[in-house]
Every structure is written in structure tokens, then in C-alpha cells.
Amino acid sequence: MIETIMDRVNKNAGLVRRGRYVTLDFLVGIGDVDYIFRIDRGRIESVTPRTKAMVTGHFSIRAADDVWAEFWKPMPRRDYHDLFSMFAAGRAQLDGDVTPFMQNIRYFKDVLAAPRPVANKPRPVTKKEG
Amino acid sequence: MPDFEPIKFEPITGRYFTMNVDGDPVRVYVEEAGAGTPLVCLHTAGSDGRQFRHLMTDPAVTDHFRVIAFDMPWHGKSNPPVGWEDQEYQLTTDLYRDTVLAFCDAMALENPVVMGCSMGGRIVLHLALDHPDRFKAVIALEGADRLEGYYDLEWLHRPDVHGGEVAAGFVSGQVAPQSPDEFRWETLWHYMQGGPGIFKGDLHFYWVDGHFDDRSAKIDTSRCPVYLLSGEYDSSCTPERTEATAARIKGSSATVMPGIGHFPMSENPALFREFILPVLEKIRS
Numbered sequence: 001m002i003e004t005i006m007d008r009v010n011k012n013a014g015l016v017r018r019g020r021y022v023t024l025d026f027l028v029g030i031g032d033v034d035y036i037f038r039i040d041r042g043r044i045e046s047v048t049p050r051t052k053a054m055v056t057g058h059f060s061i062r063a064a065d066d067v068w069a070e071f072w073k074p075m076p077r078r079d080y081h082d083l084f085s086m087f088a089a090g091r092a093q094l095d096g097d098v099t100p101f102m103q104n105i106r107y108f109k110d111v112l113a114a115p116r117p118v119a120n121k122p123r124p125v126t127k128k129e130g
Numbered sequence: 131m132p133d134f135e136p137i138k139f140e141p142i143t144g145r146y147f148t149m150n151v152d153g154d155p156v157r158v159y160v161e162e163a164g165a166g167t168p169l170v171c172l173h174t175a176g177s178d179g180r181q182f183r184h185l186m187t188d189p190a191v192t193d194h195f196r197v198i199a200f201d202m203p204w205h206g207k208s209n210p211p212v213g214w215e216d217q218e219y220q221l222t223t224d225l226y227r228d229t230v231l232a233f234c235d236a237m238a239l240e241n242p243v244v245m246g247c248s249m250g251g252r253i254v255l256h257l258a259l260d261h262p263d264r265f266k267a268v269i270a271l272e273g274a275d276r277l278e279g280y281y282d283l284e285w286l287h288r289p290d291v292h293g294g295e296v297a298a299g300f301v302s303g304q305v306a307p308q309s310p311d312e313f314r315w316e317t318l319w320h321y322m323q324g325g326p327g328i329f330k331g332d333l334h335f336y337w338v339d340g341h342f343d344d345r346s347a348k349i350d351t352s353r354c355p356v357y358l359l360s361g362e363y364d365s366s367c368t369p370e371r372t373e374a375t376a377a378r379i380k381g382s383s384a385t386v387m388p389g390i391g392h393f394p395m396s397e398n399p400a401l402f403r404e405f406i407l408p409v410l411e412k413i414r415s
Contacts, residue, residue, distance in 0.1 A: 075307050078363045082303025084363040088280035102285050103292070105299030119307065 001115040002030060003073045006036075006044040008114040013023070015114075016042040019107040021027075024100055028112070029062030059096035061112065067091045071112075075121040083109055131330060142186045144207075151203055158233070160200040161166050167266065167414065168242035170234060171199040172250030174272075174393065175295055175336050176329025177207025177249035177320040181247065184399030188305040189292070190407055194414055195243070200233055202226075204328050219331035222339050225226065226253045234264070243413055245269035248367065249336040252277075255346060255356065255379070262354035269406075270356045272367040272392050274375040275346035279337035280366065286330035294322035297329045302390035302415025310402075312316035317396045336366075351381030357409050358382055361390035362413060366377045383409075 019042030025048065028035045033048035036057055063071070063086060070080040079089035086092035094101070101108050107129055144161045161179055163186035171182040179199035187199045201208035204219050209306035230253060234242060243266045246254045250348020258268045285296055298318040303393075305314045321329065337402040349356060356379050360372035369386040387394060387405050 015328060079365070081307050081363060082365075083299060084281065084303040085363075088365045099290065102296055102299075103290065105296050106302070111301065 001068070002028070002035060002047065004048050004073045005111065009044050009111050012114070015107065015110055017043065019104060019111070022104050022107060023099065025057040026101070026108075027057040027060035027062075027096075029060060030068050031065035031087060034060075034062075037111075044111070056096065059094065059098050059101050061094055063092040072115045074117045076116075083112060132149075140183075140187050141192065142183065146207075147236065149232050151232055152225055156203040156211050156213040157209045158200055158203060160198060160233075160237075161186065162198040163187065163194060164195050164197050168194055168237075168239040169195040169197045170230070170239065170242050170244045171197060171231065171395075172244065172246030172253065173199065173202070173205070174248035174250060174394055175323045175332030176205075176210075176301075177317075178202075178324075180206065180320055181298050181317070181393065181396040183396075184390075184402075185406075188399075188403060190411060192401065195410065198237065198239075198242075203230060204300040204325060204331070210325070215335065219325075219327055221249070221332050221335040223253070223256060223342075224273075224337060226282070226335055226340075227256055231255065231261070231264075241266045241271065243267050243410075245271065246273065247271040247395065249274065249332055249340070251358075251367065252332045252336060252340045255349065255375075256340070256353040258351075258356050259342070259345060259349045262378055265354050267355040267357065268375045269359065269409060270375075271394055272364050272372075273358065273369040274360075274367045275378060276341050276343035277371060278289060279333070281316060283330045285375070286333075287327035293326050293329070297324060298358055301392065304363070304365060304390055305397045306361060306391035308389040309391065309397040313397050313399065319396060320396075345377070347378045349378070349379045349382075351379065355413070356382035357413075358384040359409070360386055361394055361407055362386060362388045363391040366392065385409075406412055414415065 024038050025036055025038050026107055035047055036050050037047050038045040070076050080087050141163045142161050146159050148155050148157045173179050173181050178201040182199040185191050204210045232326035244254050251270035254270050270355040358372050358376050360367050372384055376382045387409055
């Protein structure tokens with residue numbers, strides 16, 4: 001799933017606009033593998049496995065393989081459906097300089113949720129008449 | 131003249147009045163719809179009474195209940211007390227309880243049902259404990275007698291983080307993934323519109339001051355029935371914490387609502403009515 005993030009984010013003009021003040025690296029840990037995400041004004045420039053100890057990014061978000069797998073399902077179970085629910089349930093860890101994460105919380109949450117397929121949910125209830 | 135379609139107004143009316151809260155006059159905003167038993171609705175921390183708009187437009191509710199939702203002082207279209215600019219807003223159990231009682235007195239409500247969500251779901255339990263004969267019943271949505279905070283409140287009010295964005299970012303995970311996107315985003319919009327530091331000040335009550343698991347067992351449900359309803363996807367008032375609360379309050383009724391999060395009435399009104407209508411029917415009969 002991780003390989004789909006860059007394309008899905010960069011094709012989402014609204015999400016890129018939301019992240020237009022974000023230019024930094026951050027780390028995503030999926031099981032035993034760490035990935036460095038390089039962001040330039042809301043666009044993902046690269047997602048690469050971390051190879052050097054001194055490359056850390058501003059902050060890191062880590063969870064086990066099966067946690068991310070559930071998180072990326074169209075309709076995840078409770079405690080897996082959102083980063084903060086995962087933090088609350090002790091299923092994910094946030095470390096490092098979290099200020100840029102908090103300043104752009106809606107951007108980063110949706111970047112990490114980007115691989116999730118669109119769920120088949122009820123259409124909007126409010127009808128436009130005419 | 132063009133042929134305009136007549137406006138279909140919703141049956142909700144909104145008005146303002148000034149009431150005394152903790153010795154201060156505060157101009158508050160109240161909406162209502164329907165006729166019958168008063169049903170006072172208390173919004174969640176950091177939001178306002180708009181969360182209850184769907185109940186107010188549901189004839190299955192308004193044919194039997196006078197549904198009343200007011201914005202707490204500092205919230206929505208209610209003012210903060212004069213002099214607010216030099217105060218740090220912080221909701222306490224006593225202030226919250228006194229505010230709801232002052233509202234019910236000002237509105238001359240006799241034996242109302244009071245239903246609150248989240249922090250509102252917590253204060254209704256305090257009301258059932260302290261004033262069991264003033265209320266026909268209490269309904270605690272996403273309400274428990276003890277909770278554990280799971281994020282650092284300091285992020286909610288500081289100059290380098292947008293308070294509305296971060297509040298919505300925190301609580302977006304409290305909306306169930308099944309909820310319609312239209313209502314997910316409307317629920318979050320209310321959070322984005324909150325005043326600076328208000329969500330944080332509310333959470334002081336919700337996560338710090340309002341614990342009373344040591345006293346909740348004293349609630350006499352024969353004098354004031356207690357209904358607890360919580361969403362499956364609620365990360366703060368989890369199903370487990372709701373059931374633990376229900377176990378301490380003898381005679382209370384607890385329901386876990388599958389496919390719902392922390393904001394049942396606003397995030398998925400069609401699904402919520404399936405759970406709340408039987409409760410309201412039971413209270414009426």
C-alpha cells in the first residue's frame with residue numbers, strides 16, 4: 001500500500017493545497033521498515049526506505065504491519081480507523097518534533113490515509129432539489 | 131416577476147435571552163422545535179447546539195417532545211461573560227451543573243428530560259446524582275463517569291497552531307468511518323468554528339474535573355432513570371467505559387451503537403434515530 005501514497009496524494013489537488021506550507025521530511029515505520037517521506041509544498045517528492053541512522057525526519061509515526069493493513073481497509077475496525085484512535089489504543093507511536101505535524105494535522109492524517117480505498121457509503125442525504 | 135418556489139423553512143426557531151450564570155449575566159442562544167415533554171439537549175465539548183438539528187426536524191421526536199438546545203456560554207452564538215478577554219476559560223463540574231440548572235429555571239421547564247453528548251453526557255449523570263427529582267430522565271450519549279485523556283490539551287490553544295484545525299484534526303477520528311461524509315464534515319466544521327481555547331477549557335471538565343466514578347453508584351435510577359448510549363468507534367468514551375459506568379449505576383440501561391462514533395446525533399442522524407427513538411418512547415410511556 002505504501003507505494004500508492006505518493007501518486008494518490010499528488011493527484012489530490014485539495015490535499016496538496018492543504019499542505020502548501022509543508023516542506024520537510026518525516027518518517028513512517030511500517031513494521032520493521034522505516035520510510036522517509038520527503039514533502040515539498042504539499043507534494044510528496046519521494047518515499048524511500050531509510051538507509052542511514054542519521055536520516056530521521058522531523059517526526060516519526062510507527063505501527064506494526066497488521067495495524068497499517070487494517071488502517072488502510074475501506075472500513076477499518078475501531079481503534080484502527082484513525083491515527084489518534086491508534087495512538088489512544090497504543091497501536092501506533094508518534095515521536096520527534098511533532099509541532100509541524102500538529103500545525104498541519106489534517107494534512108498529515110489524510111496523507112497517511114491516502115492508500116485507503118473509497119468505501120461504499122450512503123450518498124449524501126441532503127438532496128438538491130430541482 | 132420570476133416564479134419562485136416557496137421556501138420550505140425548517141421547524142426550528144432560534145432566540146436569544148440573557149441569563150445569570152455564576153453571578154454574571156450572559157446572553158445565550160437557544161433553538162427549539164416541537165411540543166410536549168421538554169427535552170433539553172447539551173452539545174459536546176468545543177461545539178454548539180447545531181449538533182441536534184436533525185432531532186429537531188424529525189416528527190417522530192417533535193410530535194412528542196419540545197426539543198431545546200442552547201449554546202453554552204462561550205460557544206456557538208452565545209456570548210462569553212463580559213470581561214472574557216482577560217480570562218482563561220475553564221469549565222468545571224460546578225459551573226456546568228449550575229449553567230444547566232440556570233437554563234432550565236430561566237426557561238421554566240418542569241421535569242424535563244436532559245440529554246447530553248460527551249461532556250454533556252457526563253454532566254447529565256451529575257444532574258441525576260444531585261437533582262434526581264428535577265429531571266424526568268437523563269440520557270448520556272458518549273458519557274461515562276470516568277475517562278482517560280489521550281492527547282495533550284496544550285496543543286489546542288497556542289499561537290503557532292490553528293485551534294480550529296487542530297480541534298477538528300483531533301476529533302475527526304471520533305467520527306465512525308461508516309458515517310456519511312456530508313455529516314462528518316458538518317460535525318467537524320462546528321469544531322473548526324469554536325472560539326480560541328474553548329475546546330481545551332471544556333476538556334478540563336471532561337477529562338480532569340468531572341470524574342466521579344467514586345460517587346456514580348449513588349445515583350438512584352428509581353427517582354431519575356439513566357440511559358447510556360455510546361458509539362462503537364468512540365475512542366474516549368469507549369464501549370468498555372460505558373459498560374463499566376452502567377455496571378456502577380444500578381438500574382441504568384446501556385446501549386453500544388455499532389457503526390457510530392462520538393457524535394451520534396450529528397454524524398449519522400439516520401442511524402442514531404434507530405437507537406434513540408426506542409429510548410424516547412420508553413421515557414414517554
